[in-house]
Amino acid sequence: MWLGVSIFFLASLFEWDVSVFWKGFMRIFLQLYIMMSLLFSSSVLADKMLGLPPLLVPDDNPQTAGKIALGRLLFNDKRFSANDLVSCSSCHHADKAFTDGLPVAIGINGQAGVRNVPTIINAAFYQAQFLDGRASTLEEQALGPFVNPIEHGLISHQVIVDVIRNDPEYLKLFNKVFNVTINAITIDYVVKAIASFERTLISGNSAFDRYLFGRDQSAISVSAARGFRIFRRKGNCANCHEISWDNALFTDNRFYNIGVGFKRLTPVLEELIAGKNPEDMALTDAQRSELGRFKVTKTLADLGKFKTPTLRNIALTAPYMHDGSLKTLEAVIEHYDKGSDNNRFIDAKIFPLNLMKQEKADLLAFMQTLTSMPVK
Numbered sequence: 188m189w190l191g192v193s194i195f196f197l198a199s200l201f202e203w204d205v206s207v208f209w210k211g212f213m214r215i216f217l218q219l220y221i222m223m224s225l226l227f228s229s230s231v232l233a234d235k236m237l238g239l240p241p242l243l244v245p246d247d248n249p250q251t252a253g254k255i256a257l258g259r260l261l262f263n264d265k266r267f268s269a270n271d272l273v274s275c276s277s278c279h280h281a282d283k284a285f286t287d288g289l290p291v292a293i294g295i296n297g298q299a300g301v302r303n304v305p306t307i308i309n310a311a312f313y314q315a316q317f318l319d320g321r322a323s324t325l326e327e328q329a330l331g332p333f334v335n336p337i338e339h340g341l342i343s344h345q346v347i348v349d350v351i352r353n354d355p356e357y358l359k360l361f362n363k364v365f366n367v368t369i370n371a372i373t374i375d376y377v378v379k380a381i382a383s384f385e386r387t388l389i390s391g392n393s394a395f396d397r398y399l400f401g402r403d404q405s406a407i408s409v410s411a412a413r414g415f416r417i418f419r420r421k422g423n424c425a426n427c428h429e430i431s432w433d434n435a436l437f438t439d440n441r442f443y444n445i446g447v448g449f450k451r452l453t454p455v456l457e458e459l460i461a462g463k464n465p466e467d468m469a470l471t472d473a474q475r476s477e478l479g480r481f482k483v484t485k486t487l488a489d490l491g492k493f494k495t496p497t498l499r500n501i502a503l504t505a506p507y508m509h510d511g512s513l514k515t516l517e518a519v520i521e522h523y524d525k526g527s528d529n530n531r532f533i534d535a536k537i538f539p540l541n542l543m544k545q546e547k548a549d550l551l552a553f554m555q556t557l558t559s560m561p562v563k
């Protein structure tokens with residue numbers, strides 16, 4: 188941006204020396220340059236990886252090496268929990284593609300949650316965080332688990348700030364990274380560092396990326412290539428798990444009811460349809476979870492909708508779906524093949540597929556090509 192302004196300034200100094208043509212050209216060029224730098228100055232572009240779009244980083248939280256390292260420490264610190272045993276990495280393990288391999292999360296004191304732990308690899312690309320999209324940024328998301336009674340179980344974020352203020356090593360790091368002294372440290376800096384660390388957990392360049400975007404026909408098997416076709420056509424999968432011309436996040440960042448776990452709401456569905464407020468109803472935690480996107484928007488049409496998740500590294504993140512109810516990718520394929528179970532809230536894009544045995548095997552082979560190099 189400043190480079191643009193200074194070139195503009197210099198150019199106007201020498202204006203009388205350049206020909207009319209060059210003057211016009213320079214002016215248009217410089218105006219364009221300034222416009223573009225204004226447009227892009229609000230975002231820092233991270234390294235681009237094959238198959239991924241550029242990563243947008245918020246203006247007020249630029250990536251720095253020190254901040255990322257601090258974020259990693261905070262992400263792994265078990266002292267930020269009611270029993271000193273739970274950190275973010277308790278549920279998002281680096282060696283399980285940042286999931287925990289369990290149907291539903293197990294938090295503090297062995298308490299079971301109601302939702303499956305999603306991977307946070309490539310979460311930096313989501314337009315909204317959480318399966319129901321209730322947080323809009325990684326910074327905002329990171330505030331949640333600390334005070335969730337069955338996750339880190341803290342009574343308030345102040346506990347974290349106190350731990351940091353009593354740790355000379357943290358004090359040094361916060362000072363170096365954010366230029367803040369002990370009394371100025373707040374939870375906002377903590378979540379900024381964690382979010383910066385999470386923005387390094389990105390992975391592309393899978394066999395599929397080399398096949399499609401790297402134009403290497405030999406990168407995936409013939410069966411997987413047939414599976415890719417089914418994914419886009421007969422299976423209708425890419426309708427929601429989107430693939431664009433130069434990258435693929437396998438999500439459209441929208442929310443759908445695809446019929447998983449929705450039966451849990453059957454006993455109370457009529458009341459919900461009649462407009463009763465779920466806050467006034469005696470729902471179990473599992474039933475409350477099934478409200479999905481409705482919990483955020485309070486719009487009946489959003490009942491049982493969940494965010495389309497990325498499918499990158501999907502072979503590593505079993506079990507599947509928001510309730511962890513499908514153990515294998517084969518079971519996921521069977522779910523879609525069966526199509527609608529006639530619940531009136533199921534999305535119109537979900538219908539019986541009538542896939543043949545070979546087609547199912549191909550689809551599975553395709554999903555197995557979406558695994559990238561491990562991210563740590």
Ligand code: HEC
Nearest residue numbers: 274275278292293294302303304305316317318329332338
């Ligand atoms: C007890 C297990 C547990 C702990 C501890 C935990 N998480 Fe999660 N995390 C989950 C579950 C379950 C979800 C999905 C919940 C939902 O969407 O309602 C989730 C969702 C997320 C998401 C959103 C991903 C997406 O697909 O939208 C991010 C990012 C995330 N966690 C980061 C963190 C961070 C950072 C911490 C530490 C501050 C943390 N988690 C601690 C279980 C956990």
Ligand code: HEC
Nearest residue numbers: 422423424427443447493494495496507508509519523536
């Ligand atoms: C109408 C949109 C839509 C279509 C079409 C669709 N999906 Fe999904 N997919 C979703 C949503 C939404 C979820 C999350 C649902 C949940 O958590 O309950 C999901 C979840 C998944 C998961 C589990 C992800 C995880 O991390 O747990 C896999 C695997 C998957 N879909 C594969 C496919 C395949 C293969 C097809 C085609 C046969 C397909 N999807 C078609 C929207 C769609």
